Amino acid sequence: MQHKHDVFMKALQHQRKIVNNYMIKKDWDAEFKSFINHLFLLEKKIQNWLMLEQKNIYPFLTKASQ
Numbered sequence: 001m002q003h004k005h006d007v008f009m010k011a012l013q014h015q016r017k018i019v020n021n022y023m024i025k026k027d028w029d030a031e032f033k034s035f036i037n038h039l040f041l042l043e044k045k046i047q048n049w050l051m052l053e054q055k056n057i058y059p060f061l062t063k064a065s066q
Contacts, residue, residue, distance in 0.1 A: 019036055022037075
C-alpha cells in the first residue's frame with residue numbers, strides 16, 4: 001500500500017510542478033483557470049483519500065484479518 005501512495009504522491013508532485021503550484025495568471029481565459037482549479041481540487045481529494053485509507057481503512061483491515 002505504501003508503494004501505491006508513493007506513486008500517487010510523486011505523480012501529484014509532478015502535476016503540481018507542471019502547473020506551477022496551481023498559480024493562475026490574470027491573462028488566462030476563464031476555461032483554463034477553471035481547469036487549473038479543478039486539477040487543484042482533484043489533488044486535494046486524492047490526498048484526502050490517501051490519508052483516510054492510510055489512517056483508517058488500512059488499520060481496520062489489518063486488525064480485522066488478525
